[in-house]
Amino acid sequence: MNRELTEIKDGRLFFDGCDLTQLAEGFGTPLYVYSQNVIKARAAELREAFLDGHPKNRVAYAAKAFCCTAMLKLAEKEGLCVDVVSGGELFTAIKAGFPAERIEFNGNNKTEDELKMAVGYGIGRIIVDSLQELDLLEKICRAACRKARVLLRITPGVKADSHDYIVTGKKDSKFGIPLDDDVILPYVKKALDSEWIDFLGLHYHVGSQLFDNSAHLAALDITLDLALKIFDSFGYAVEEINLGGGFGIQYTTEERKPYRYFLEPLMARVSDFCAAHGEFSPALVIEPGRSLVGEAGVQLYTVGSTKDIRGVRNYAAVDGGMWDNIRPALYGAKYDALLANRADEPATKTVTVCGKCCESGDILIRDIKLPAPKAGDVLAVFSTGAYGYSMASNYNRNTVPGVVFIKDGRAEWAVKPQTYEYITALDVIPDSLSEE
Numbered sequence: 001m002n003r004e005l006t007e008i009k010d011g012r013l014f015f016d017g018c019d020l021t022q023l024a025e026g027f028g029t030p031l032y033v034y035s036q037n038v039i040k041a042r043a044a045e046l047r048e049a050f051l052d053g054h055p056k057n058r059v060a061y062a063a064k065a066f067c068c069t070a071m072l073k074l075a076e077k078e079g080l081c082v083d084v085v086s087g088g089e090l091f092t093a094i095k096a097g098f099p100a101e102r103i104e105f106n107g108n109n110k111t112e113d114e115l116k117m118a119v120g121y122g123i124g125r126i127i128v129d130s131l132q133e134l135d136l137l138e139k140i141c142r143a144a145c146r147k148a149r150v151l152l153r154i155t156p157g158v159k160a161d162s163h164d165y166i167v168t169g170k171k172d173s174k175f176g177i178p179l180d181d182d183v184i185l186p187y188v189k190k191a192l193d194s195e196w197i198d199f200l201g202l203h204y205h206v207g208s209q210l211f212d213n214s215a216h217l218a219a220l221d222i223t224l225d226l227a228l229k230i231f232d233s234f235g236y237a238v239e240e241i242n243l244g245g246g247f248g249i250q251y252t253t254e255e256r257k258p259y260r261y262f263l264e265p266l267m268a269r270v271s272d273f274c275a276a277h278g279e280f281s282p283a284l285v286i287e288p289g290r291s292l293v294g295e296a297g298v299q300l301y302t303v304g305s306t307k308d309i310r311g312v313r314n315y316a317a318v319d320g321g322m323w324d325n326i327r328p329a330l331y332g333a334k335y336d337a338l339l340a341n342r343a344d345e346p347a348t349k350t351v352t353v354c355g356k357c358c359e360s361g362d363i364l365i366r367d368i369k370l371p372a373p374k375a376g377d378v379l380a381v382f383s384t385g386a387y388g389y390s391m392a393s394n395y396n397r398n399t400v401p402g403v404v405f406i407k408d409g410r411a412e413w414a415v416k417p418q419t420y421e422y423i424t425a426l427d428v429i430p431d432s433l434s435e436e
């Protein structure tokens with residue numbers, strides 16, 4: 001279990017100086033809690049491993065992992081760029097005060113409105129994901145008389161070792177442009193020739209929650225081969241290569257590898273390439289999401305009813321569930337947890353933690369050892385900072401819990417919890433219903 005910045009005092013679990021039981025009492029549960037210090041430590045590690053001494057390189061925080069104004073403000077203050085994948089994330093980045101040139105726009109099937117918004121703000125990069133998107137973007141740029149700086153996202157055809165739902169670089173993928181010469185090269189030419197597109201380079205992303213560097217290295221080799229082909233065909237040396245994100249974190253027994261483990265060999269490979277081909281000196285960009293925020297997050301729940309089915313299973317139900325963290329139901333994600341108010345008691349009982357949604361699959365943690373949970377206990381689930389809040393829904397018309405940022409013992413709202421008024425605010429009774 002990741003115990004970074006956690007300690008147990010008088011039987012109570014503390015995180016980044018805050019008593020989690022007290023947070024649960026004061027802010028209510030379910031609750032998303034984020035340690036600013038853990039996020040800042042990851043950003044510092046990234047600066048050291050990738051930016052210091054490499055002034056052209058950039059780190060673009062993948063906002064999809066956890067996006068709210070406070071988080072993007074923190075990323076901005078840490079000197080990062082931001083990678084957005086929707087108009088909503090783009091709007092949040094602008095609201096958080098991100099300078100437009102430090103915003104990069106990824107994603108398949110961006111809508112015309114989203115592209116217009118991106119061109120209108122004059123954001124730093126648009127990572128074009130399909131051939132149609134390039135045409136659409138060019139049309140929008142021409143109409144707006146504004147140039148867009150563009151990378152083309154390729155599908156490197158590499159299968160990374162992770163869950164199928166978070167593997168993106170294999171050939172059969174909805175993301176990116178296929179690598180067949182007669183498909184990609186004409187589009188590179190089109191981008192190079194266009195007076196409205198400033199073609200800068202190539203982008204790939206192989207997948208998420210990776211612990212092995214081989215997929216990244218294989219994808220980089222394929223990208224460098226394509227860069228050579230582009231140079232041979234059009235005399236243009238790409239100025240930028242975006243390596244995506246995907247660096248794994250610890251949920252239960254995994255061991256997070258330092259960023260250097262991934263980045264040093266990738267940077268060395270590019271240096272060797274540049275030494276062999278003097279025309280090239282590309283900037284490198286990465287897009288970490290999960291690894292920046294995942295281990296910074298703890299989710300707090302209050303235990304309600306418990307049920308022991310003799311010889312079968314012991315359930316403990318909490319006041320949240322798949323609407324605030326869909327990952328266990330979606331792809332069998334695993335988590336570790338402690339009872340925050342009884343953190344030093346022996347874990348004597350095997351329990352399955354379930355939520356309160358009307359789905360049998362609404363299981364948050366299967367078969368975890370805990371002190372026998374009782375109603376009112378506070379369950380702290382670790383490493384919940386990535387793709388939990390950002391994938392939350394209003395299933396069963398539950399309200400999305402609030403987010404609290406903590407730092408050195410201080411706790412403040414970063415997102416207030418939704419209310420019933422909020423979730424019904426946009427409901428409309430159609431006239432046709434009232435007329436009957």
Ligand SMILES: Cc1ncc(COP(=O)(O)O)c(C=O)c1O
Pocket residue numbers: 062065083106168205207208209244245246247287288289290291
């Ligand atoms: C294009 C792209 N970049 C970056 C990321 C972030 O990946 P991670 O959160 O694993 O670092 C993703 C995740 O899906 C992605 O699709």
